[in-house]
Amino acid sequence: MKRLGIVVLLACALGGAARAQQPPGRPWQELSPEEQRRAWENYQRYQQLPEHKQRSLGERYQRFQALPPQERQRLRQNYETYRGFDPGQRQEFGQKYRRWKSGQR
Amino acid sequence: MRPDPAQPAAPPQALPEAGSVPAAAAADPDVALMLRLQAGDEAAFQDLFRKFSPRVLQFARRFVGSDAQAEELAQDVFVQVFRFRHRYRPQSRFSTWLFTIATNLCLNEVRRPERHLRVDIWERRDGEERAEGPPLPDPSAVTPEQGAAARQLERRLEVLVAELPPKQRAALLLSRMDGLAYRDVAEALGSTEGAVKALLFRATQTLKRALREYL
């Protein structure tokens, strides 16, 4: 039942994206082997998450798909930037995030 | 040799003796389970999982500092046990072999550059979602104040252990495991007993200095 619920959620997310005239996600067959491998590994990690987190990710995906392409690319670039941080920079970024977050409340 | 974070940790393979399983090993129930698993008995895997997953999960939790990540790692450990089941030789204790896998995976994990971007650690530190493990009781606490002080010490200790260099952390946690002697810890770390003693000495000195006010 949980799996069916997630499929329905994702279908709604995709349907919502279509209604907003956003590019639909690519079908599985169009992914490169490397993309398929990455998607499969991430899917296994996703499976381990609690249901509420899975639902939240489905909603975030809908929001991500609704972003302009350049904004989506900005987020990907930020992620790559973070991956290039050394341990000290990552630690500092974590501290800054907590400080920033507390200022948002 | 520094493990390649991109590659899954390959379990060790002890040189097999020709012929049958040694008598002492054959009498070990864990060895028996592994032999059954190698023979294709799926129920044996479940038995091994149920017996060892509490320790593996706790080890991973203390190592990586994230409950969700520890669950992923614990899962990976047992998947590796299954995938490489035919490499296990009964001359080696199963718990040593198991924790060699666990240690390698945990060390690989803490060395991955994108590790710190995982939302689990950030969420845990943010307090947005703190998936608590079961609270450790303090049987010696008489008053609520004593209980609170003990919990504070425990939390401080958790942080200190998590901040130790990975190999010191691994040596310290493994050596606290029931049934793992220094030679087993050395095997799990791919190191020597002397090196394990040195790692433990450095780790303990760090903790003693930091916990002076509590001890």
Place this chain on the structure above:
Amino acid sequence: MRCRRAQRWMVAAVDGELAPRRRRMLEDHVGSCPVCRRDLAGTGEVLERVAGLATQCEVPSRLEQATLRRVQLLAAAEEERSAARGWWAGLRAPALALATAAVAIVAVALTRGAGDRQPITSRALDQHRVAAQAPAREKPRMIASSERRAPKAAENLPVEPPPELAAAPDLFIELPILRNMEKLEHFEAIGTTTLDDGGEQSNG
């Protein structure tokens, strides 16, 4: 015995891993050195408390279920691979015989053609012409070759992706970004946040 050496032996002593002779040496030293006596007690307490951390914990049922599921997939994939290897192994002997026969046929053809070069040459030219035309047909075959590569690269992947994965594979490719969306959306602002004790915060 010096205190420095005594301190290095304390952890092993607490763990019962110190050789008997060294243990006696340490006991003698600790008996006469109050500093090391306190140090040994502190070592024992720290190790005991760490042991209190490194015990067991409750394993959520989802972890067991997820692990068993992965192992079942792995077992199924192993069965598939071994079945495929069995098919090829069964075919190997006749395939080898076929290859041997083909070589024999070519050898005979070459021997016979030694006295009649023209047809062979023109046939060879035809073959070269065909080969020269091959690049034009390479493009469609490139797709085919990538499809042939896909199963090899994806040999640990399921034959059919699960419904959730098939419904939105891009979601799972972008998963690290989705999981950290807030941080990535406000990456610059977070990066310019100051950490000074004044608590002043730059919102970038």
